[in-house]
Amino acid sequence: MSKVRILLPKSREDIRKEIDKIGASKQGSVIMQSKGQFFWVKLYDVSLRASIFVKQEMLSKGGEAAVAHGVGDFSQDKTDILLMGTLKQYKQLILKLKIQPFGLKAISADIEEALNQYNNHHWMNSSKENxxxxxxxxxxxxxxxxxxxxxxxxxxxxxxxxxxxxxxxxxxxxxxxxxxxxxxxxxxxxxxxxxxxxxxxxxxxxxxxxxxxxxxxxxxxxxxxxxxxxxxxxxxxxxxxxxxxxxxxxxxxxxxxxxxxxxxxxxxxxxxxxxxxxxxxxxxxxxxxxxxxxxxxxxxxxxxxxxxxxxxxxxxxxxxxxxxxxxxxxxxxxxxxxxxxxxxxxxxxxxxxxxxxxxxxxxxxxxxxxxxxxxxxxxxxxxxxxxxxxxxxxxxxxxxxxx
Structure with missing residues (x-):
């Protein structure tokens, strides 16, 4: 009999509990929680130059980014972007975008605000008392x-x-x-x-x-x-x-x-x-x-x-x-x-x-x-x-x- 189980954690708290059951260190648990929490984030009406940079940076962090087909052959000026990644990957992306031109600093602020609001106020993920x-x-x-x-x-x-x-x-x-x-x-x-x-x-x-x-x-x-x-x-x-x-x-x-x-x-x-x-x-x-x-x-x-x-x-x-x-x-x-x-x-x-x-x-x-x-x-x-x-x-x- 295979001793394998697929987990589908619904929240950061679920991730923490499963890591703690393994017996990982407290410091390691905190680090791994940000690696285990996955988010789909959609950006709208991003300029061509900014979208290329965002996609390349997200891929370099191990995440994924879907853009319109026309970005590849420069046939359209704007695109929506669907980002897929862990909280750790988003944190790394945000740090990089903050120091870039083409409106990327504003994009990084929007991503950061959205993730912070969700994690700080939503009862499934927040350690704060609301x-x-x-x-x-x-x-x-x-x-x-x-x-x-x-x-x-x-x-x-x-x-x-x-x-x-x-x-x-x-x-x-x-x-x-x-x-x-x-x-x-x-x-x-x-x-x-x-x-x-x-x-x-x-x-x-x-x-x-x-x-x-x-x-x-x-x-x-x-x-x-x-x-x-x-x-x-x-x-x-x-x-x-x-x-x-x-x-x-x-x-x-x-x-x-x-x-x-x-x-x-x-x-x-x-x-x-x-x-x-x-x-x-x-x-x-x-x-x-x-x-x-x-x-x-x-x-x-x-x-x-x-x-x-x-x-x-x-x-x-x-x-x-x-x-x-x-x-x-x-x-x-x-x-x-x-x-x-x-x-x-x-x-x-x-x-x-x-x-x-x-x-x-x-x-x-x-x-x-x-x-x-x-x-x-x-x-x-x-x-x-x-x-x-x-x-x-x-x-x-x-x-x-x-x-």
Whole structure:
């Protein structure tokens, strides 16, 4: 019998554990971890001269670089580059590019920033302790997946419209969700279903604020406000809300970023578009999110207060939603906590041919996949059942609280 086993480490931590099992020295373990961690990095629109240099240098370090065929015969001016290599090879490449012309210093800085963000903030690889502060509560990201409960105080939401738009019903539901174990309560006063009717700032406040006031007085749970309107957000934060959740990624009302910065609260930035058209789906989504992050940072929002949401069900068809689900690691790789909102979404309904109230198992499948791919927060309707799904998935994936 062959005594050989193929290993497929999912993180730097997995690499460290396997090296330590061998009995290698501590110093040797640190060195080998950077050799064992492999990355695919894609660069866009690199000039011909710069691309030739990058390719030659990556190959000289033992890595690989794919460029367009036209680079070889100098028939095109620019190319995308796909780099493949270990963390050690990238570090060597970065050092060499920093002292070169043709815009290579800027390219080296971009590669370095991307790798550092991923390794420093992503729970699968980071040795840093990343904390999400919500009012008096502080959550250590990476230990377990946080559960955000959905409370729609609207008459026309796609899943539960009209069930909780009366104060007593909303309060009863909020109490139940807290009892069932939510970490965050997300209150929304405007439906986001397809073809929904937008509401005025005044009407949104009238729907949300009576419920918010009661919940803040009665329940000890961090409250997020699901709004893209800066005026609604500011008034809610004045009342004591702890977080903002913007389905337009700061692109409907950029003033929301300044509000979040001023009150120093976490801000969830979701991917969305007014025009549903993509040239390269994941590239476009990642670059859209980077634009939103820049808007937040320029307004003064701290990095530790930024959360990203891939926007499942927003400006994406079924095929695109499924593709995003299959590439969630690319959102995590941006270096910020990721919130996933798939609960009862039409993506599940179209695959399983089921109405919203019958999409329990489909939601569970999406949450499980999301957690295995680095998601930190899940936004759900069915707390009792989804909390069990999250706990079981965490036990298998994160294992920190169970082993």
């Amino acid at each position: 904390i999400l502060k919500l009012g008096k509560k502080a959550f250590k990201l990476g230990q377990r997946t946080l559960v955000m409960g959905i409370l729609n105080v609207t008459p026309d939401s796609f899943s539960d419209g009209g069930r909780f738009n009366k104060l007593d019903n909303a309060l009863e539901q909020a109490r139940l969700m807290v009892q069932q174990g939510i970490d965050i309560l997300d209150i929304g006063g405007e439906s986001t279903r397809p073809n929904h009717q937008s509401v005025s700032e005044q009407e949104e406040m009238e729907r949300v604020f009576p419920v918010l006031e009661k919940i803040l007085k009665e329940l000890e749970v961090p409250v997020s406000i699901d709004t893209y309107k800066a005026s609604v957000a500011e008034e809610a934060l004045k009342m004591g809300a702890h977080m903002l959740n913007d389905i337009w990624g700061l692109k409907k009302d950029p003033r929301l970023a300044s509000v979040a910065a001023r009150y120093e609260v976490p801000l969830c930035i979701m991917h969305n578009r007014t025009v549903h058209q993509y040239q390269d789906l994941m590239k476009d989504i990642v670059f859209d999110l980077k634009e939103s992050v820049n808007l937040a940072c320029e307004a003064g929002v701290k990095n530790e207060n930024i959360i990203l949401d891939p926007g499942i069900g927003f400006a994406k068809n079924l095929s695109e939603n499924l593709e995003v689900m299959n590439h969630l690691e690319e959102i995590s790789a941006l270096g910020y906590p990721v919130l996933l909102g798939t609960s009862r979404k039409s993506m599940i309904g179209k695959v399983l041919d089921l109405p919203p109230e019958a999409r329990l198992e489909g939601t569970a499948a999406t949450l499980t996949l999301g957690i295995t791919r680095g998601v930190d927060i899940v936004r759900v309707h069915d707390i009792e059942y989804m909390k069990r799904v999250v706990d079981m998935t965490d036990a298998m994936v994160r294992r920190k609280e169970y082993c």
